[in-house]
Amino acid sequence: DIVMTQSPDSLAVSLGERATINCKSSQSVLFRSNSLNYLAWYQHKPGQPPKLLFFWASTRESGVPDRFSGSGSGTEFTLTISSLQAEDVAVYYCHQYYNAPFTFGQGTRLEI
Amino acid sequence: QVQLQESGPGLVKPSETLSLTCTVSGGSIKDFYWSWLRRPAGKGLEWIGRMYNNQTTFYNPSLKSRVAMSVDMSKNHFFLKLSSVTAADTAIYYCARHYRFRGIIAHFDHWGRGTLVAVSS
Numbered sequence: 001d002i003v004m005t006q007s008p009d010s011l012a013v014s015l016g017e018r019a020t021i022n023c024k025s026s027q028s029v030l031f032r033s034n035s036l037n038y039l040a041w042y043q044h045k046p047g048q049p050p051k052l053l054f055f056w057a058s059t060r061e062s063g064v065p066d067r068f069s070g071s072g073s074g075t076e077f078t079l080t081i082s083s084l085q086a087e088d089v090a091v092y093y094c095h096q097y098y099n100a101p102f103t104f105g106q107g108t109r110l111e112i
Numbered sequence: 113q114v115q116l117q118e119s120g121p122g123l124v125k126p127s128e129t130l131s132l133t134c135t136v137s138g139g140s141i142k143d144f145y146w147s148w149l150r151r152p153a154g155k156g157l158e159w160i161g162r163m164y165n166n167q168t169t170f171y172n173p174s175l176k177s178r179v180a181m182s183v184d185m186s187k188n189h190f191f192l193k194l195s196s197v198t199a200a201d202t203a204i205y206y207c208a209r210h211y212r213f214r215g216i217i218a219h220f221d222h223w224g225r226g227t228l229v230a231v232s233s
Contacts, residue, residue: 001173040219049206049223050157061221093157097210097219101172102147104157 002026002096006105013112019081021108023094028074031098038098041070041079044091044107053079053092086112114139116207116224124201124231130194134207134224141188145210145217148181148192150203151226158203162210162217163190197231204228 003026013019029038037057042050052061054070057077067082081088089112094105120132134146147162161171163181171179175194183190194201205227208220 034214038216038218042220044157047225049208049225050220052219052221055211055219055221095157095219097217100159100162100170101174102159104159106156 004105010109013084021079023077025075029096029098040095042093114222118224118227132192136188149206152203
């Protein structure tokens with residue numbers, strides 16, 4: 001199984017400041033024949049389903065504010081929120097769909 | 113807009129079988145891959161398994177011996193059965209649809225709101 005490890009486990013950031021969440025995979029999730037990283041990011045708030053933020057590591061889902069950005073390739077990935085808003089408080093997960101069983105990072109709890 | 117809704121008993125006794133239904137509306141269940149996932153309290157997301165058109169299934173090896181998935185395409189429903197449950201199976205269970213891109217089974221683009229299942233006597 002591909003193990004996904006996020007850091008940090010929790011993060012407190014002031015409103016308007018930058019938040020950075022890292023994700024490492026135990027093996028590359030870059031599929032070389034199509035140059036796509038099989039990596040997604042989700043935002044999860046209590047009582048709601050996880051919300052897709054990015055897929056292919058850096059393709060923003062429709063409707064996601066542009067203060068969110070996804071980057072990285074191979075085994076190291078980053079989710080950045082450039083200017084934290086109150087509504088961004090949530091748990092964030094990275095997810096690999098390169099190989100089944102599909103796996104997720106342990107989650108990063110983002111607080112103000 | 114595709115919507116998913118999980119349903120089923122909120123309480124299951126130890127050693128019994130957990131049975132859940134996912135109802136898909138706003139789109140056809142046909143020709144997409146569908147998965148079940150869960151999130152135990154205080155833990156992260158765990159993928160349980162996926163299925164396609166009642167033809168192919170792939171289960172997480174950690175649960176494979178206890179899991180069965182099926183679909184009723186006439187009703188746009190798909191199902192999860194998890195046998196011999198224990199307290200460790202207490203979780204919020206989600207159904208989700210896979211995005212398909214050029215034949216790739218990709219990320220989850222639609223999720224249900226989740227249903228809490230507790231295993232307790």
